[in-house]
Every structure is written in C-alpha cells, then in structure tokens.
Amino acid sequence: MAENDCRTTLIAAATPLFAERGFNGVSVREIAGVACVNVSMISYYFGGKEGLYAAVLNEQFAVFKGVAEIALLKADPLKKFELYVRGTVARYRRNPYLLRFYTSELTNPTPCFATIVKPAIQGVVKTLQEFFTDGLSHHEFREGLDPTDTALALAGMINFYFLVEPATGELVDHSPRRDEELIRHIMDIFANGALKQGK
Amino acid sequence: MAENDCRTTLIAAATPLFAERGFNGVSVREIAGVACVNVSMISYYFGGKEGLYAAVLNEQFAVFKGVAEIALLKADPLKKFELYVRGTVARYRRNPYLLRFYTSELTNPTPCFATIVKPAIQGVVKTLQEFFTDGLSHHEFREGLDPTDTALALAGMINFYFLVEPATGELVDHSPRRDEELIRHIMDIFANGALKQGK
DNA sequence: GTCTATATTGCGATAGAC
DNA sequence: GTCTATCGCAATATAGAC
Numbered sequence: 001m002a003e004n005d006c007r008t009t010l011i012a013a014a015t016p017l018f019a020e021r022g023f024n025g026v027s028v029r030e031i032a033g034v035a036c037v038n039v040s041m042i043s044y045y046f047g048g049k050e051g052l053y054a055a056v057l058n059e060q061f062a063v064f065k066g067v068a069e070i071a072l073l074k075a076d077p078l079k080k081f082e083l084y085v086r087g088t089v090a091r092y093r094r095n096p097y098l099l100r101f102y103t104s105e106l107t108n109p110t111p112c113f114a115t116i117v118k119p120a121i122q123g124v125v126k127t128l129q130e131f132f133t134d135g136l137s138h139h140e141f142r143e144g145l146d147p148t149d150t151a152l153a154l155a156g157m158i159n160f161y162f163l164v165e166p167a168t169g170e171l172v173d174h175s176p177r178r179d180e181e182l183i184r185h186i187m188d189i190f191a192n193g194a195l196k197q198g199k
Numbered sequence: 200m201a202e203n204d205c206r207t208t209l210i211a212a213a214t215p216l217f218a219e220r221g222f223n224g225v226s227v228r229e230i231a232g233v234a235c236v237n238v239s240m241i242s243y244y245f246g247g248k249e250g251l252y253a254a255v256l257n258e259q260f261a262v263f264k265g266v267a268e269i270a271l272l273k274a275d276p277l278k279k280f281e282l283y284v285r286g287t288v289a290r291y292r293r294n295p296y297l298l299r300f301y302t303s304e305l306t307n308p309t310p311c312f313a314t315i316v317k318p319a320i321q322g323v324v325k326t327l328q329e330f331f332t333d334g335l336s337h338h339e340f341r342e343g344l345d346p347t348d349t350a351l352a353l354a355g356m357i358n359f360y361f362l363v364e365p366a367t368g369e370l371v372d373h374s375p376r377r378d379e380e381l382i383r384h385i386m387d388i389f390a391n392g393a394l395k396q397g398k
Numbered sequence: 399g400t401c402t403a404t405a406t407t408g409c410g411a412t413a414g415a416c
Numbered sequence: 417g418t419c420t421a422t423c424g425c426a427a428t429a430t431a432g433a434c
Contacts, residue, residue: 006417022307024223028410038418043411078394103306106365107299108221113365121366129370132393141393148371149360149384150393156359157352164351166305166312167320171328172347185348193392194331194340194349195277205399226427237401242429401434408427416419 007045007055009035015056019097023053023110050111057112060101061120063091067127077135081154082187084128088158089179099162125151157186206244206254208234214255218296222252222309249310256311259300260319262290266326276334280353281386283327287357288378298361324350356385 013035017026028049032039046052070083092099105117128151135141141150161182165174212234216225227248231238245251269282291298304316327350334340340349360381364373 020307022221022223024221025307027408029408038420039410040412040420041418044417049410100306103302103362106362107302107306108219108224109365118366121363122370125363125367125370140395142391142395145388145393146380146384148367149381150388152360152363152367152371153356153385153388155363156355156357158355160355160359161348161351163302163305164320164324164354166308167317168324168347168351171321171324172351181345182348185345186352189344189349189352189389189392191392191394192341193388193390194344195390196339196341227429228427237399238428239402239430240400243399248428399434401432403431403433405430406428409425410423411425412423413421414419415421416417 019100057116064120067124077131080131092162218299256315260315263319266323276330279330291361
C-alpha cells in the first residue's frame with residue numbers, strides 16, 4: 001500500500017470504530033483488521049493508538065472552523081444564527097461521527113479534549129455570543145436576555161436533537177428529509193417562543 | 200464487611216469511576232481498590248463487571264421516574280414545563296454523575312442502553328409531549344409548533360447547558376448559585392423567544 | 399463471605415527479517 | 417514500508433482454602 005494511502009485508510013477505518021465504541025472500546029488489532037493493514041503500521045505512522053485517535057479527532061473537529069466564517073458575512077444577527085443552525089445540521093449530516101466524538105470527549109475526556117475539543121467548542125460559543133451581542137446593539141433582541149445563555153440555549157436545541165436520536169428514533173422522525181422543518185421550527189422557537197401571543 | 204455494605208460500597212465506588220472514564224476505561228481491580236473490597240466480591244455480588252455497571256445505571260436512572268409524576272399535578276402546561284426544568288436542574292445537582300451516564304450511553308451504548316437508558320429517556324420525552332399537546336388543546340401554545348420538536352427543544356436547552364460545562368466553564372458561570380437565573384432564562388426563551396416584539 | 403492464587407485471554411508496542 | 421513473531425503487561429473471572 002502506498003505511503004499516504006496507509007495513513008488515510010487507517011484514519012477512515014478508525015473513525016467509525018472510535019466513534020461508536022469510544023477510545024477504550026476498540027483495539028488496534030481490530031482497526032488494523034478493518035483497514036486491511038498490518039497492526040504495526042499504527043505505531044509506524046501515528047506513534048501508537050493515541051496518535052491515531054488524535055489524528056481522527058483533528059480531522060473531525062477541523063470542520064468547526066466554518067462557524068467563525070459566518071461572522072464575516074454581512075447579515076442580520078438573527079440570520080447569522082440561522083446560518084449557524086443550518087450549518088450545524090449540514091455538518092452533522094456530512095460527518096455522521098462528529099457528534100459522537102463531541103459528546104464522548106465532553107463526557108469521558110481523553111488528552112485530546114484540552115488540545116482539540118475544548119478550543120473548538122469555545123470558538124463556536126464565542127462566535128454565537130458575538131452574534132447576540134451584535135444583535136443587542138442593533139436592538140434586534142430583547143434586552144433582558146444573557147448573551148451566553150441565549151447562545152447555549154440555541155446550540156442546545158440543535159445538538160440535543162441529534163444526540164438523543166438513538167433513544168427517540170421510534171418516537172420522532174429524525175431523517176434528513178425533515179431537516180428543513182426542524183430548522184424552521186428551532187428558529188421559530190428561538191425567535192418567538194412557544195407561547196401564544198398575549199398569554 | 201457486612202453483606203449489604205459490600206454491595207453498596209462497590210456501587211458507590213464504581214459510580215464516579217464509570218461516569219468519568221466510561222465502562223471500558225475502568226478495571227474491576229481499581230474499583231475494588233477504591234472500595235477497599237476484594238476484587239472477587241464483584242463477581243460474587245454482581246456476577247461480574249457488567250452486572251456492577253448495570254446496578255449503577257439502575258440506581259442512576261431510577262430518578263427519572265420523578266418526571267412522570269409532574270403529569271399528575273393540577274397545573275398549567277407551561278407551569279409543568281417549568282417544573283420539568285426545575286426538576287432537571289435539581290436532579291443533575293443532586294446526582295452529579297447522572298448526565299455523564301446519560302450521554303455516555305447515547306454515544307457509546309452498552310447492553311444497558313436498551314434495557315435501562317432508552318426506556319427512561321422515552322418516558323421523559325413522552326411526558327413532555329403530553330404537556331405540550333395538553334397545552335395546545337387549552338390554546339396556550341402556538342398552533343404551528345410540533346409537540347415533539349418543542350419538547351426536544353426545551354430538553355435540549357437544559358441538558359446541553361450541563362453537558363457543555365467542561366468546555367465552557369471558563370466562559371460561563373455554571374455554578375449552582377446561578378441556577379435560578381438559568382431556569383428563568385430558559386423558560387423565558389422557551390415561552391417568548393429571543394426576538395424583540397414586532398421584529 | 400472473604401481471601402489468595404492462578405487460569406486465560408487480550409492488550410499495545412516493537413525488534414528484526416525482508 | 418511492510419511483515420512475522422513475540423515481549424511484557426493488564427484485563428476479567430474463578431477455584432479452592434479458610
């Protein structure tokens with residue numbers, strides 16, 4: 001196998017395994033088996049199991065850089081929130097293992113949490129805080145709301161929908177063809193709340 | 200050590216270890232060491248490591264039964280949602296490891312997911328769906344909203360706030376003394392949204 | 399019920415041949 | 417770069433003494 005093929009084949013094989021069973025739930029033997037590559041190649045290319053895991057996570061969390069780019073656009077703060085929601089849905093659809101690494105690292109952190117995961121999450125939250133603070137100065141949002149709590153509330157609605165899917169798949173349709181409705185719905189609650197006017 | 204002491208000591212020692220490092224991240228030797236109990240007691244009382252883990256999860260997820268009890272109260276649907284939010288915050292404060300098991304099982308399921316975790320989560324979601332459907336028939340909520348999506352949106356705001364704490368602890372004050380403000384804030388967004396009137 | 403001692407298996411890593 | 421073979425260690429589980 002060509003030099004670079006081996007690296008990428010190993011990362012491709014390791015990604016779903018690590019995502020579904022966690023770092024400690026997978027052995028290097030199994031990864032090598034799935035990748036049809038000799039076990040020793042993991043040490044050769046990545047310096048060991050931890051190095052391979054770090055390479056997987058670096059690839060996964062690189063996609064969060066896209067959130068910061070929304071800030072550069074010329075658009076309403078509320079429209080930017082919607083772009084974040086749309087981008088997040090698209091991100092999870094395109095990278096079906098991303099959320100698992102995200103929550104797995106928050107719940108059972110490895111050394112990668114401090115170096116890769118935490119900076120990525122902080123970057124997203126800071127960007128959302130910015131949107132809200134910006135919107136406040138444009139008098140678009142209600143004054144009583146805390147920028148950070150509001151940012152986390154929106155991020156929570158969208159992230160939790162994907163997180164809880166294994167438990168609620170039978171109660172709710174989580175298929176991609178309902179994504180547009182989901183986005184409209186989340187933005188509607190975020191913007192206007194659930195209560196009837198005057199209640 | 201007395202017969203029943205041994206069981207409870209093992210569960211008490213295993214709970215934080217499993218919560219922080221996951222099922223595969225902890226060895227029975229370590230658990231026994233922390234509990235100051237002989238390793239073989241785990242097999243004796245629980246039939247093995249998996250049995251001990253199941254006992255821990257059963258204890259943890261039993262507290263979700265409290266959500267169904269809200270449905271029995273005579274109160275507004277919106278008030279019931281608030282009781283759910285308050286109960287959830289109190290539940291996570293009282294059981295500091297609960298959320299870790301919750302997300303760990305959603306992300307890297309063990310055999311306990313199907314038997315313990317999934318039924319517990321489905322019970323909560325069904326109860327919240329009920330609140331919303333009930334509120335719709337009382338014309339308390341806006342008609343365009345989907346009951347399930349709305350339920351998941353509220354659950355997402357509150358759960359995500361606690362989940363993301365390891366990453367945002369430096370950006371946001373997650374301490375219990377801010378809980379009351381958090382509850383008011385989440386209920387405010389849920390009820391009224393973030394947008395200024397007329398925007 | 400609780401202990402020691404051990405059986406058995408699987409792990410990650412690597413030396414050294416090619 | 418890639419392979420085989422193996423080292424050293426840690427894992428869970430349990431047999432059997434007390």
